[in-house]
Amino acid sequence: MIALFGGTFNPIHNGHIALAREVAAAFNLKQVDILPSYQSVHRAQPMVSTRMREQMVKLAISPYSELKLNTLELERAGPSYAIDTLKQIKQQSARQTVCWLMGVDAFNGFLNWKDAPGILQLAHLIVCTRPGSHIDHSIFRRHQLSPQQSLEQYPAGKIAFFRMQPNDCSSTRIRHQLKSPAERLSATVTGCLAKPVLEFIQQHKLYET
Numbered sequence: 263m264i265a266l267f268g269g270t271f272n273p274i275h276n277g278h279i280a281l282a283r284e285v286a287a288a289f290n291l292k293q294v295d296i297l298p299s300y301q302s303v304h305r306a307q308p309m310v311s312t313r314m315r316e317q318m319v320k321l322a323i324s325p326y327s328e329l330k331l332n333t334l335e336l337e338r339a340g341p342s343y344a345i346d347t348l349k350q351i352k353q354q355s356a357r358q359t360v361c362w363l364m365g366v367d368a369f370n371g372f373l374n375w376k377d378a379p380g381i382l383q384l385a386h387l388i389v390c391t392r393p394g395s396h397i398d399h400s401i402f403r404r405h406q407l408s409p410q411q412s413l414e415q416y417p418a419g420k421i422a423f424f425r426m427q428p429n430d431c432s433s434t435r436i437r438h439q440l441k442s443p444a445e446r447l448s449a450t451v452t453g454c455l456a457k458p459v460l461e462f463i464q465q466h467k468l469y470e471t
């Protein structure tokens with residue numbers, strides 16, 4: 263099973279790491295690929311370069327052997343549509359089952375993703391709870407996994423909801439606080455960023471303007 267966790271990771275924070283690690287443990291996955299987007303299509307383009315975001319991902323995941331950086335979208339460049347990424351992955355490993363990980367807030371916008379039905383033909387979705395976001399159960403209702411079913415029984419097309427430990431880290435909030443000198447070392451910033459990521463941000467004066 264291949265597990266892909268896409269995001270802007272601007273910057274990567276402890277909520278991302280917790281999501282990937284908790285899903286790996288709960289679904290018995292040997293590896294979760296952290297897949298930074300080159301150009302996010304559902305969010306404003308980050309001011310921080312792709313290389314800097316990639317570097318921060320490397321620093322954040324280095325303690326965890328089950329997490330791997332996947333540079334496919336960074337190398338492809340252009341808009342990072344999940345459907346294009348999945349087609350590329352399937353070309354390389356046609357028989358592997360693929361799971362696409364996301365938080366509920368991302369899932370609630372899933373109908374706006376390019377070729378959402380096509381995505382479900384190629385992959386399962388594992389959708390993780392996030393404080394402040396409620397699951398929209400009307401989205402692809404027929405695809406949602408019932409308690410009697412498991413992802414392994416299907417090659418693709420199922421949506422599993424996973425209740426993770428509530429984690430209220432958010433990249434937007436972190437960026438917002440890093441902008442303000444008074445909040446730059448707030449509990450949110452220090453509690454949500456891995457120490458080497460925070461040091462990298464300070465060293466390169468990221469998110470200060």
Ligand code: ATP
Pocket residue numbers: 268269270271272277278281363364365366367368369390391392393429430431432433434435
């Ligand atoms: P923003 O604060 O701008 O919304 P973000 O923190 O959601 O950013 P992204 O890189 O956009 O960061 O998120 C990548 C994925 O991680 C998305 O699917 C998002 O739902 C999920 N995610 C991020 N933070 C959490 C969290 N604290 N709990 C659960 N899921 C999360």
